[in-house]
Amino acid sequence: MPKEDNRNFILALALSFIVIVAWNFLYGLPQMRQQKEAQNQVQQSQQSPLPSAASPNATQQPNMSQAPTASAVAPAVESRDAVLARSPRVAIDTPSIAGSISLTGGRIDDVSLKRYRETVDPKSPIIELLSPSGSTNPLYAEFGWVGAAGTSTPLPNSTTLWTADAKTLTPDKPMTLTWDNGQGLLFKRVISVDSNSMFTIVDSVENKGSASASLSNYALISRHGTPTTSGYYILHEGPLGYVEDKLQEPSYADIEKAKAKLFKGSTGGFIGFTDKYWAAALIPDQSISYDGRFTFAQAGSLKTYQSDLLTPAQTIEPGKSVQSTTRLFAGAKEVAAIDGYEQSLAIKKFKLMIDWGWFWFITQPLFQIIDWFFKVTGNFGVAILIVTVLVKGVFFPLANKSYASMAKMKAVQPEMTAIRERFPDDKLKQQQALMELYKKEKINPIAGCWPVLLQIPVFFALYKVIFITIEMRHAPFFGWIKDLSAPDPTTFVNLFGLLPFEAPTFLHLGVWPIIMGFSMFLQMKMNPEPADPVQKQIFSWMPVIFTFMLGSFPAGLVIYWTWNNLLSVTQQGFIMKKNGVKIELFDNLKKMFAKGSPTDKK
Structure with a gap:
């Protein structure tokens, strides 16, 4: 398995692990405790x-x-x-x-x-x-x-x-x-x-x-x-x-x-x-x-x-x-x-009456910025969208270098393949040759990790802001989102409210989480599909897994994640085009739909 593929594979697993652990701490176990405490409260009130x-x-x-x-x-x-x-x-x-x-x-x-x-x-x-x-x-x-x-x-x-x-x-x-x-x-x-x-x-x-x-x-x-x-x-x-x-x-x-x-x-x-x-x-x-x-x-x-x-x-x-x-x-x-x-x-x-958490140095300023834009726009959802753009702007120089480095790596992919074929059994010489290529082309092989890793604290700080501040409580966005601090109230199980029953919690999947999953899917398809079949399956299912996990998160956070994904797709596409690297999105979509077509089956 190529080194850069290993890096992407490990990064994907790490991010998945972080989100899964966070989901259990923030939603899974607390919901069980809340149900138990509610039963105790009923008994005590009597x-x-x-x-x-x-x-x-x-x-x-x-x-x-x-x-x-x-x-x-x-x-x-x-x-x-x-x-x-x-x-x-x-x-x-x-x-x-x-x-x-x-x-x-x-x-x-x-x-x-x-x-x-x-x-x-x-x-x-x-x-x-x-x-x-x-x-x-x-x-x-x-x-x-x-x-x-x-x-x-x-x-x-x-x-x-x-x-x-x-x-x-x-x-x-x-x-x-x-x-x-x-x-x-x-x-x-x-x-x-x-x-x-x-x-x-x-x-x-x-x-x-x-x-x-x-x-x-x-x-x-x-x-x-x-x-x-x-x-x-x-x-x-x-x-x-x-x-x-x-x-x-x-x-x-x-x-x-x-x-x-x-x-x-x-x-x-x-x-x-x-x-x-x-x-x-x-x-x-x-x-x-x-x-x-x-x-x-x-x-x-x-x-x-x-x-x-x-x-x-x-x-x-x-x-x-x-x-x-x-x-x-x-x-x-x-x-x-x-x-x-x-x-x-x-x-x-x-x-300290307000629990700003360990990332208070991010959480407090982030709230102040969001609150300022709310006072200008009159809508916390719009304020979150604007702040997302600002966050992307702050990380743009780093992301620009990261995507540029990734684009260069795609451009020299044939040379990298040739090196591996030249030294198929000598990993040391293979790595030395790759490092010389990276140095020659001014490529940083781990640059792609930093924009994602640095935005994780911002993601959790924004979650904290949406979750704890009373200003976000019952704050509407547009349409059916009446409370940014609560999950999207719609769910596909009852056809988004057309059928008169509530969906089970684990199947609660609203419109915004589905849009978020689609935006993540587009982001995945911007890059060539991994050659390793295991990696390919993981990356294919990751948007689906994240869609269900974020289905129970506050709508404001899901909207942020969706908007952030779309901005990332736009940004990555611009940088790849600037560096003369082919954007794989449309080819990957064609391949995906072609696999199920009658012509392909022949």
């Missing part, structure tokens, strides 16, 4: 929820080291609306979110995202991010104070009924909650919210009594039940924080196994929970030290996870007051908003 994971009214050392415990008899799970109706509330209304704050406990436990819906259907329900304890999937934030061990001073807890000075919280109108413990301490909580999804909570305590008090301020986010995650290898969903100057990304299973993960004496950063597109995170005062935790508790089959933080104790002398400021982010992980908060509020590493 159980009774735990109460607040914190016990702020308990007499304990202010280190929040105790794990949450379940009540002996928990209330039955009710609908979200029924739970919300049980307590008096203050409405939340901003351009981005809607919801309410419970005056019982002062919890922020009702937040829905106005701009995002469950599906591409504009009439589908909006996303419900925070939900109260007692509902199907509780996720809520709680704030308060804890005292030192041995003290019996009444402190506000999850059953405390606060008094509010407003009926609606808006970006222009903060609200104040007050509660008097009847023993000299007046508690106030000023809650404000911006036009997006950032709450600012200022807790203060005024000592009107005759004895001093020592209190620590806490904030927690509690999640009841293990949520159904996407389960993809390249995306973290679960507890998340930047504490102790390090990104912390334990899974729900990690916290369940460890029971608690503690962080002592941190300064700056954030701690909370992240889903694929949304997050709820606590942001402490970035200038003070605090202790953070991830914890886990279980009652029956129901699991509760908690992220919390605790500030150092403050002594409140008679006639004095103290206050503590904490922020809560509860919203969509929009890139501009997340980056903006990091800059404007000086939140340490808040941009």
Whole structure:
């Protein structure tokens, strides 16, 4: 087998292996895990929820080291609306979110995202991010104070009924909650919210009594039940924080196994929970030290996870007051908003709320470029096409040299054949003669590999952008593509939607994957067919294999791959013509169709 054919054969196998492994990590195994987690979620949602994971009214050392415990008899799970109706509330209304704050406990436990819906259907329900304890999937934030061990001073807890000075919280109108413990301490909580999804909570305590008090301020986010995650290898969903100057990304299973993960004496950063597109995170005062935790508790089959933080104790002398400021982010992980908060509020590493991955140095700039072209064109699909051209332009000098070298190799093919025939049994002399020929003609025999290898990181970075960024979620292209982050919804099995049934997942093959397979087929046919029959079969079936594998990939990525193939065909054809090398495409197509013709059979 000729050396250059061996090189192409090995390269093809390597690329196939990379894509197959990536497919299993990104789609095969995660889909199995997601199905299993969905079954667990159904079982857990039928159980009774735990109460607040914190016990702020308990007499304990202010280190929040105790794990949450379940009540002996928990209330039955009710609908979200029924739970919300049980307590008096203050409405939340901003351009981005809607919801309410419970005056019982002062919890922020009702937040829905106005701009995002469950599906591409504009009439589908909006996303419900925070939900109260007692509902199907509780996720809520709680704030308060804890005292030192041995003290019996009444402190506000999850059953405390606060008094509010407003009926609606808006970006222009903060609200104040007050509660008097009847023993000299007046508690106030000023809650404000911006036009997006950032709450600012200022807790203060005024000592009107005759004895001093020592209190620590806490904030927690509690999640009841293990949520159904996407389960993809390249995306973290679960507890998340930047504490102790390090990104912390334990899974729900990690916290369940460890029971608690503690962080002592941190300064700056954030701690909370992240889903694929949304997050709820606590942001402490970035200038003070605090202790953070991830914890886990279980009652029956129901699991509760908690992220919390605790500030150092403050002594409140008679006639004095103290206050503590904490922020809560509860919203969509929009890139501009997340980056903006990091800059404007000086939140340490808040941009890590978005999982940019190992290739962040490619992924982040790539998103910024795509987003810029989206703002110009109004269509993310068109932006991807433009960026593809730019990427091809960046790699053009290298690709030009590569294709030119490959074209020269085709031009000297007769001489290479003559060398092999001259030294049929002496491989060493054969290789020496070939190297001299390469040197004479200024040919690099491995030049053809570099354009493909260098574009692999770009391919996976683009996949990351399409998969993780909420800007790509439900972003339409043209025609039937209503969501670039989802697979092509059409499939040939039901005649692309003409027949009224859904195809099995492994047979889901839409129009764009078929177009992609055809573009790959054209690219293969640009070159002479390999002489080795095994190689010939592999290269013949490769477009079919890739077509089925990419059938379940996001449509945006398939469109990119298709457009990239067509640009490569055009580019390769231009360079081959420029170097006087015959383009084999039309001859290969004629041979392929001639094999099945009646004339050929005669």
